[in-house]
């Protein structure tokens with residue numbers, strides 16, 4: 001038990017702290033960096049040069065120093081940094097800390113994974129320490145992050161680096177139920193780390209919430225927080241903050257918009273873009289591949305990729321929650337041999353945090369929306385970032401791939417581009433993003449579409465998910481701003497639908513209208529007058545839906561959930577035209593038929609998406625696909641074939657797996673006989689979304705992943721290492737054959 005400190009001790013402590021603060025203030029003011037200069041251009045201080053107050057009552061130079069120890073920082077901060085093994089500063093820390101310690105506003109830009117978090121956490125702690133900020137002083141600093149996970153991560157860094165300080169800090173993010181408790185305590189907190197919506201909620205609802213004395217405001221991922229998605233919230237927040245404050249803005253893709261910055265009333269900000277001169281805009285140890293993948297082969301490619309990287313930690317980006325859900329659910333049922341997880345805004349906050357932590361710890365595939373695109377520093381390095389859907393712009397690309405190759409580690413990324421999205425390649429090159437262009441080797445693809453089709457027959461809810469995934473994807477492309485890259489009219493709609501395993505292509509109203517208006521503009525035979533109400537439908541969609549999943553975070557309680565709910569309603573009410581015919585007239589007719597027809601009767605469409613009148617359906621004159629769908633016998637036969645295919649594939653998979661296990665056992669036996677003792681690291685993967693069979697398999701192969709380090713790989717699992725080699729060889733063939 002800790003003994004309470006005596007009054008005398010506390011007094012002594014206060015005095016020595018005050019002494020330290022005086023010294024720090026004098027040191028900082030003695031030789032501040034020139035305004036507008038970049039301390040990176042100054043020579044390094046020699047490691048053994050004296051630090052702090054010198055014999056002649058001057059102070060050592062800190063601008064240009066390369067180690068935290070050479071900086072005018074409190075002992076409390078320095079001790080914590082040393083304990084966390086932060087010794088040498090990164091470029092952005094070297095460049096911005098001297099200015100930030102002088103109390104200047106900062107606009108800091110540096111590549112992903114380059115240590116921007118410490119570049120703002122340290123000045124916050126130091127400012128409050130030097131101001132002798134105490135519990136009774138209330139909110140001294142506010143750090144705003146665009147996502148909850150990132151806010152949580154910043155909170156962890158703050159706890160670590162600020163552990164010897166006496167400040168109280170709070171994580172205020174949406175999706176938490178304890179908002180009332182938060183309201184009771186928020187006024188006692190010195191440092192708030194929050195998402196914009198939750199902060200605003202407290203500003204609006206918490207009695208006596210007071211941040212009028214706040215000293216430092218930080219916007220992490222500043223360009224994101226300043227963009228239109230958060231505009232209202234941020235303006236409302238800023239209007240309640242004191243004008244006299246220090247403001248620190250950081251991002252890998254910094255905004256330079258005067259308008260944006262004017263909203264923050266920055267005072268002569270120091271613009272420190274440490275990698276502006278760099279040859280590349282992305283980390284140098286990041287290997288980036290771009291592949292042209294037709295839309296209907298995207299899932300085949302993704303499946304093949306996963307199957308050939310079973311020992312990796314993979315982050316997969318898709319463009320909407322519904323796509324994430326569908327691909328996750330479907331692939332999970334196909335048991336790829338690696339734990340699968342998913343992360344999106346419609347999940348409960350606790351689950352989101354749990355998934356994030358699990359992915360930090362374990363080898364697995366995480367399917368995610370852009371909620372994981374910015375700032376997250378997954379504990380054990382992510383091996384691959386796979387962008388199945390093209391990001392909305394270059395900045396988004398840079399943040400997504402930045403989840404790997406962080407700090408000094410390497411990483412790889414692959415972007416699937418549609419043939420119609422080739423412009424993205426040009427834009428990446430223009431933005432100094434060095435990508436290698438690879439052509440997929442078709443013969444190495446492991447098609448998954450037929451398996452998906454069988455799954456959809458077996459699991460009707462999955463079919464529903466597939467429909468939604470299809471629709472939200474089409475809509476996201478339709479709503480993308482950059483029309484040079486995204487053109488919904490160029491998408492092979494039917495092929496894409498079939499590749500998801502859907503027996504029919506869901507019709508989408510806006511697409512039909514687009515097709516029609518295109519036909520009209522090219523003077524086609526379509527003589528129907530334009531229906532203005534249809535345009536309105538399109539307008540409503542545009543107004544109500546934002547394709548940017550991060551925008552969902554903007555209003556807490558929850559941003560994601562609100563926006564997603566809106567999306568859901570939209571999908572239900574207007575967009576699935578599998579149950580809504582393509583023309584307004586027919587729609588009314590169909591609605592009438594719907595009322596009287598027996599429950600369970602299927603509505604059938606012709607090639608144009610019009611419902612077939614009931615009599616035409618019974619007429620039996622159908623042919624081709626229609627006939628297949630209408631004739632019960634053929635339909636049954638179709639499904640029977642699908643089931644057989646699935647069984648066959650399953651049988652083959654089992655055989656291969658059995659063979660693999662047998663070989664593994666033999667190898668282990670031989671190894672054991674040779675006296676090679678080894679301890680299996682029975683890393684538990686239960687709790688992942690994998691089923692038990694897969695878990696059992698993984699418990700054995702997990703050792704392999706955990707021995708990812710060189711030693712482990714050499715010493716522990718020679719047998720498995722061969723499997724890895726085979727897999728890597730396959731992967732290389734599939735992905736790197738383009739270098740030729």
Ligand SMILES: Nc1ncnc2c1ncn2[C@@H]1O[C@H](COP(=O)(O)OP(=O)(O)OP(=O)(O)O)[C@@H](O)[C@H]1O
Pocket residue numbers: 085086087088089090093110111112113114115116117118251252374375376377402403406407
């Ligand atoms: N001076 C340092 N010495 C050693 N490791 C560091 C140092 N600074 C930061 N790191 C480590 O580098 C990693 C990336 O840091 P951080 O998350 O702050 O990057 P970032 O620039 O904010 O990235 P992003 O742009 O993706 O948000 C973290 O794991 C962090 O612990």
